[in-house]
Amino acid sequence: MAKEEQDKILNEVTQSDYKYGFSSDIDTDSIAKGLSEDVIRLISSKKNEPEFMLEFRLKAYRHWLTMKMPEWAHLDIPPIDYQDIIYYAAPVQKAKLESMDDVDPEIRATFDKLGIPLDEQKLLSNVAVDVVMDSSSVKTTFKEALAEKGIIFCSFSDAVQDHPDLIQEYMGTVVPYRDNFFAALNSAVFSDGSFVYIPKGVRCPMELSTYFRINAENTGQFERTLIICEDESYVSYLEGCTAPMRDENQLHAAIVEIIVKDNAEVKYSTVQNWYPGNKDGLGGIYNFVTKRGICEGVNAKLMWAQVETGSAVTWKYPSTILKGDGSSSEFYSVAVTNNHQQADTGTKMIHIGNNTKSTIISKGISAGKSNNSYRGLVKVVKNCEGARNFSQCDSLLLGDKCGAHTYPYLEVHNKSAKVEHEATTSKIGEDQIFYCNQRGISTEDAIGLIVNGYAKEVINKMPMEFAVEAQKLLAISLEGSVG
Amino acid sequence: MSIDTINNDFADLFEQGKSLLEDNSSKFMNTKREEAVEYFKKLGVPTLANENYKYTNLVPAFDHPYTVDLQYRTVIGDLNELFYCDVPELDTNLVLLSNGWYYNQNRELDIPKGVIVCSLQEAAEKHSEIFEKHYGKYAKPNEEGLVALNTALAKDGVFIYVPKNIVVEKPIQVINLLRSDRDLMATQRNLVVIEENAQAKLIFCDHTLTHNKYLSNTVSEINVAKNAVFDLYTLQNQHLNATVLNSVFIRQEANSNVLTNTLSLYGGMIRNNHYTLFDGEHCENHTYGMYLMDRQQHVDNFTFADHAKPNCVSNEHFKGVMDDDATAAFTGKIHVRRDAQKTEAYQSNNNLLLSENAVINTKPQLIIDADDVKCSHGATVGQMDDDALFYLRARGIHEEEARMMLMFAFAHEIIEKIRVDALKDRIDELVEKRLRGEISKCNTCAIACNQ
Numbered sequence: 001m002a003k004e005e006q007d008k009i010l011n012e013v014t015q016s017d018y019k020y021g022f023s024s025d026i027d028t029d030s031i032a033k034g035l036s037e038d039v040i041r042l043i044s045s046k047k048n049e050p051e052f053m054l055e056f057r058l059k060a061y062r063h064w065l066t067m068k069m070p071e072w073a074h075l076d077i078p079p080i081d082y083q084d085i086i087y088y089a090a091p092v093q094k095a096k097l098e099s100m101d102d103v104d105p106e107i108r109a110t111f112d113k114l115g116i117p118l119d120e121q122k123l124l125s126n127v128a129v130d131v132v133m134d135s136s137s138v139k140t141t142f143k144e145a146l147a148e149k150g151i152i153f154c155s156f157s158d159a160v161q162d163h164p165d166l167i168q169e170y171m172g173t174v175v176p177y178r179d180n181f182f183a184a185l186n187s188a189v190f191s192d193g194s195f196v197y198i199p200k201g202v203r204c205p206m207e208l209s210t211y212f213r214i215n216a217e218n219t220g221q222f223e224r225t226l227i228i229c230e231d232e233s234y235v236s237y238l239e240g241c242t243a244p245m246r247d248e249n250q251l252h253a254a255i256v257e258i259i260v261k262d263n264a265e266v267k268y269s270t271v272q273n274w275y276p277g278n279k280d281g282l283g284g285i286y287n288f289v290t291k292r293g294i295c296e297g298v299n300a301k302l303m304w305a306q307v308e309t310g311s312a313v314t315w316k317y318p319s320t321i322l323k324g325d326g327s328s329s330e331f332y333s334v335a336v337t338n339n340h341q342q343a344d345t346g347t348k349m350i351h352i353g354n355n356t357k358s359t360i361i362s363k364g365i366s367a368g369k370s371n372n373s374y375r376g377l378v379k380v381v382k383n384c385e386g387a388r389n390f391s392q393c394d395s396l397l398l399g400d401k402c403g404a405h406t407y408p409y410l411e412v413h414n415k416s417a418k419v420e421h422e423a424t425t426s427k428i429g430e431d432q433i434f435y436c437n438q439r440g441i442s443t444e445d446a447i448g449l450i451v452n453g454y455a456k457e458v459i460n461k462m463p464m465e466f467a468v469e470a471q472k473l474l475a476i477s478l479e480g481s482v483g
Numbered sequence: 484m485s486i487d488t489i490n491n492d493f494a495d496l497f498e499q500g501k502s503l504l505e506d507n508s509s510k511f512m513n514t515k516r517e518e519a520v521e522y523f524k525k526l527g528v529p530t531l532a533n534e535n536y537k538y539t540n541l542v543p544a545f546d547h548p549y550t551v552d553l554q555y556r557t558v559i560g561d562l563n564e565l566f567y568c569d570v571p572e573l574d575t576n577l578v579l580l581s582n583g584w585y586y587n588q589n590r591e592l593d594i595p596k597g598v599i600v601c602s603l604q605e606a607a608e609k610h611s612e613i614f615e616k617h618y619g620k621y622a623k624p625n626e627e628g629l630v631a632l633n634t635a636l637a638k639d640g641v642f643i644y645v646p647k648n649i650v651v652e653k654p655i656q657v658i659n660l661l662r663s664d665r666d667l668m669a670t671q672r673n674l675v676v677i678e679e680n681a682q683a684k685l686i687f688c689d690h691t692l693t694h695n696k697y698l699s700n701t702v703s704e705i706n707v708a709k710n711a712v713f714d715l716y717t718l719q720n721q722h723l724n725a726t727v728l729n730s731v732f733i734r735q736e737a738n739s740n741v742l743t744n745t746l747s748l749y750g751g752m753i754r755n756n757h758y759t760l761f762d763g764e765h766c767e768n769h770t771y772g773m774y775l776m777d778r779q780q781h782v783d784n785f786t787f788a789d790h791a792k793p794n795c796v797s798n799e800h801f802k803g804v805m806d807d808d809a810t811a812a813f814t815g816k817i818h819v820r821r822d823a824q825k826t827e828a829y830q831s832n833n834n835l836l837l838s839e840n841a842v843i844n845t846k847p848q849l850i851i852d853a854d855d856v857k858c859s860h861g862a863t864v865g866q867m868d869d870d871a872l873f874y875l876r877a878r879g880i881h882e883e884e885a886r887m888m889l890m891f892a893f894a895h896e897i898i899e900k901i902r903v904d905a906l907k908d909r910i911d912e913l914v915e916k917r918l919r920g921e922i923s924k925c926n927t928c929a930i931a932c933n934q
Binding site: 072074382395397398399400401402403404405406407408409410411412413414415416417418419420421422423424425426427 | 534821822824834836837838839840841842843844845846847848849850851852853854855856857858859860861862863864865866
């Protein structure tokens, strides 16, 4: 293919703008900028929280004050002024809504633009959606159907009001507030999130889904998700995000905690497509997430699947602690970076129980002037017999100004462990494109085909609804791709 | 003792020993020395907080009242008589160092005209033009505390110069003998300059001749010019009380070919820093290493392949076998810089754990800023293949013996890369003995010494 043509296509890709950029005008109830103990007290009182929550927040805040922002990641982040952020914003709401018609038409229009017809979804796709719009739960659907089975699926704030015993027992057990800088920040100021409880022996009949959106200007969104799966239960949880276009960087620091007990199984899927900033690297979301699950019981299973295409900066390592004997975990990830995006993402697999297994498949695709890093840890502790891990981290480079980096850490303290890691870095083969061209497939389509094939292993692991969206996102992120 | 006390002690040593350190050293070295002292004050001895030293705690190794020789100490007895290398058919140019200092009664060498092998001190005075062109240019005292420490204390070591178009057939073998009646910290600084189209093979051996506690901090700078071919074999075989800190900085010019093989057979704590800078196109580099560790030994191999220019090929392979309470770490960094297109870089690290308490930490890393590259890395940790074991058992081979055969085959993959036949055979033999536990129980040097 001619060099100019390649450049032209490359230009098109790297200049394609964010398609989901719009912001909806909803009245928001915000508090003043800045962070202090008073702000935390105010958040806690606005949310009408019990005493133990306020104590937890204050402890976390005091600890956060002693911490420094981590600098080890392969990321170039301008200093963040934590006093220049509004820590609480909730859409103004009159009363709890019972039917779809009661939902603010503005909000509904927003979701329609995103192609998520909430009302149709309810009927057709059998998906319960707990919508988080700027930190406060707007609407929970299918709640009653789930309640029949004893499943609790509600916003974190509701859970604090209705099930304080469960929150007190499990919150902070997987990601303690001391864990890291952003976890401490989140623990201090988190506004809302989702709560899932699956009782013993129950198979959740539908995919649980939450759409997080960052909406109000200058609002950091700090949500917190807690999923508890009792013995022999099963749940598939979907998390998807798109955010409107903004010029200023928005901070996002979330925590996800998952507890999986004996023979239970959790699938956690994410599609993340927050605003990545414009072509010149201006604006975009800073995404600092701590996601961790613990396979507490025997033969527990936890699967992470993620498609990351958005955010200016991504700092995210969904991890699993394999504590129960025979427990297993899988991590599938596709991370796409374009323009000036930076992603440092990966996983941690901590093998503690005997005969635990983990699989890591990570696919990085970098274009433009972006940097994409895989950073992962596989740790086998001394008394863990028969651990098995397989990791594969591939990087695909589109363009000569981008970077792909791999930082795996393998720490093995037991001789019976079998740990394998392999990684490759390459660009799309000219021969592959030629092969497609020869068969009448345009270069653009060929790239799409190859990239989708490259990511297929991961996308296949996602639930149907997400797989479709994920493929769309890949196509948008790398539209009319390169050779 | 805390790390601050150790760093302060060194700072005091630079202060008090200044005149002794500068005495007998060239002005050029002393200028570098002064810079390095300042760098060291900033950096200090690397601690666990340093990501590159995450798995190796140097503080206990440094926390000991070592003697530091700031001047050449006269050797009692004739080292040539005391020590000889008994590797059969290994005909080398033997150069002896005593505690890092060039031995003043080294025998005459059989080397082509124009080739210089002498002490670093002598080179700084007599061959100042070559010396000053290269000394302190490749090692980075501003980035690495150990290099700063070495540069601040360095007075001697070996200097090798191979002029244009000269091929040195006979390998040059540099043996550093650690022999002292007190616990000693040795500082050795080497400079190797291989000019265009020249060829040479170098073997570095370290031996401990007495049972004292040793800490040796060695830095070698090697420049390999256009079309030159250079081999470096490093044999590490000390006793359990020895700490070896060995940093090698290689700069390759266009079309050069370098092979290094680092064999760690025995030693209390070993840390190898191996830097390769590809500063010309079409370079070829092979970096190999093997470590056989048992008891409480610790080995940490850190490698950094810096692909600054396009069209270079690098191939890296490290293998290790850990037994008893041995711990090992491996860090392999490949950095392909922007515009270093058509780079091929491969890296692999395989480990066998034989006992309950053995530990391996491995970090193979790729940092890639160019798109038209072929890079891969792999790391494995495991035990012996049960099928292979069964195959051998089915043919009437005793389990012990079968394991030995598999282990030996595992290690042989690295040994066979040695391009000096006599050395290869000898290492094969050594490794076999070592794996059978025959040598590991002996605390004196293994290659051979008649003590």
